[in-house]
Amino acid sequence: MKNKRFDNFPSDSPLWLTKFVRVYQKLSTTNLALLETIYHPHIIFIDPMHQVEGFEELYQYFENLYENLTLCEFVIDNVIAQDNEAAIYWTMSYQHNKLNNGELVTVLGTSHIKGEHDKVIYHRDYLDLGAMLYEQLPLFGKLTKWIKAKAAH
Template identity: 25%
Template structure:
């Protein structure tokens, strides 16, 4: 079992990676993640370092000036929760930002082996799209009290 101090150090390095990531520095994550890392967000469900890196490559294709601000790290046993804000510029959405939380699991070597992002893609993405956004807003209004 990995020492709690080692896990905390690993989580802080992992969080710092997100705050400092650039297209040129995406590969820096390799020293922080396991070979078989599992990543899930509202758009992706991928395994492995190469696919994890492709998520970032795609982000840099789709948005300009992406920025993560890590707000908190919290622990439940060996499980780390990372609360963050994301902001960028996007062609269709303009200036775009939202808050999310990540569930990060670490292996025995203090490498991130699973990273699951939770954020409201309906409210913060799909509702803002032309055409489909109008449908989603209508459905949401019908379901609301």
């Protein structure tokens, strides 16, 4: 799946940003221990489903998320950085046997991250939770897609 690797870093890119992108491009269900190499002990992590504070809570959250996945991969599409902040544009592909009939689901998203002391101390994800989760459920998915279609007219 990972046929595209983002390596287009300016030479003055901060270490925390370079490490973050490289780890996420190889992060999988089998190597979550890599998270400790990029996240600050006092990380604040926010996504459309949860907010967690501290590395231990974050690691537990990721373990729970990845527990039933057969595949989860990120492709970094673009990075825009300034000072101690960056916007990361990514494509996530995942498989879960109870979602989308066990077929691959692909979701586009963006992360706003901030670095401190060569680690990420703030990470907020922006993504379409309907496309990632709700639309992948048998009955709720049809309803979600119907609501989106009606809202577009």
